[in-house]
Amino acid sequence: xxxxxxxxxxxxxxxxxxxxxxxxxxxxxxxxxxxxxxxxxxxxxxxxxxxxxxxxxxxxxxxxxxxxxxxxxxxxxxxxxxxxxxxxxxxxxxxxxxxxxxxxxxxxxxxxx
Amino acid sequence: xxxxxxxxxxxxxxxxxxxxxxxxxxxxxxxxxxxxxxxxxxxxxxxxxxxxxxxxxxxxxxxxxxxxxxxxxxxxxxxxxxxxxxxxxxxxxxxxxxxxxxxxxxxxx
Numbered sequence: 001x002x003x004x005x006x007x008x009x010x011x012x013x014x015x016x017x018x019x020x021x022x023x024x025x026x027x028x029x030x031x032x033x034x035x036x037x038x039x040x041x042x043x044x045x046x047x048x049x050x051x052x053x054x055x056x057x058x059x060x061x062x063x064x065x066x067x068x069x070x071x072x073x074x075x076x077x078x079x080x081x082x083x084x085x086x087x088x089x090x091x092x093x094x095x096x097x098x099x100x101x102x103x104x105x106x107x108x109x110x111x112x113x
Numbered sequence: 114x115x116x117x118x119x120x121x122x123x124x125x126x127x128x129x130x131x132x133x134x135x136x137x138x139x140x141x142x143x144x145x146x147x148x149x150x151x152x153x154x155x156x157x158x159x160x161x162x163x164x165x166x167x168x169x170x171x172x173x174x175x176x177x178x179x180x181x182x183x184x185x186x187x188x189x190x191x192x193x194x195x196x197x198x199x200x201x202x203x204x205x206x207x208x209x210x211x212x213x214x215x216x217x218x219x220x221x222x
Contacts, residue, residue: 033209040214041214042200042212042214042215043157043200048209050207058209090156090157096207100145100147100162100204101159102202104156104157104158105156106155106156107154107156
C-alpha cells in the first residue's frame, strides 16, 4: 500500500546542532508540505513543494530549509536548532485532483535542549 | 482576522448526544472545504469533504454556507470513539490548505 513515512519518530538534540527530518511518500504526489504543531497554535506551515526542484516558504520558515531532488522525498533541515523549535513536525502530501485529500505522516517529536 | 476560525472547545458531551461545530473562513475565493479529525498524539486524517449542497456520512453531516462563509459539522449519537480534535480546512486555488486550530471534543460515558 502507498504511504507516507517520517523518520526519526523521536529526536532529542542540542541547541546549535543541525538536524534533518526525513519524509518519504510512495503515492508519487507532486505536492508535499511540512508543518509544526504546538499547543495553542494548531498546524503551522513551514515549507512546501509543488514538484521536483520547487520549494516555497510557509508562515514559519525562519530557521528551516527544504530541498526536493525527487518526487518521493522532502527532507526538512533545521540549520541551527533552537529550543523554540521543540515541537511535533508533520509531513504531508496532496493529490490535486477532484478529491484533494491531503495525507499526513505519523509525525516526528523533536526536543531541542 | 484569522483565515480559518474555530471555537477551540473543549466540548464535553454525553454519549448519544448531538453536537455541532462551526467554522468561519475569511477568503471569499475559497473553493474547497474539509473536516479533518486528529486523535491525541496522532496525525490529522480526512473525515469528510464539504460540498455546497451539504453532505452526510453516517452520523456526520457537513454543511457549507458560502454567503456567510461558514462551515459546520454535526455529529449525531456521539460515541466515545468520536473524542478527538476536529480541524476545519479550507483550500483556495493552488495554495496550501489552510487549517483551523481545531475544536476538541470529549464524549463522556
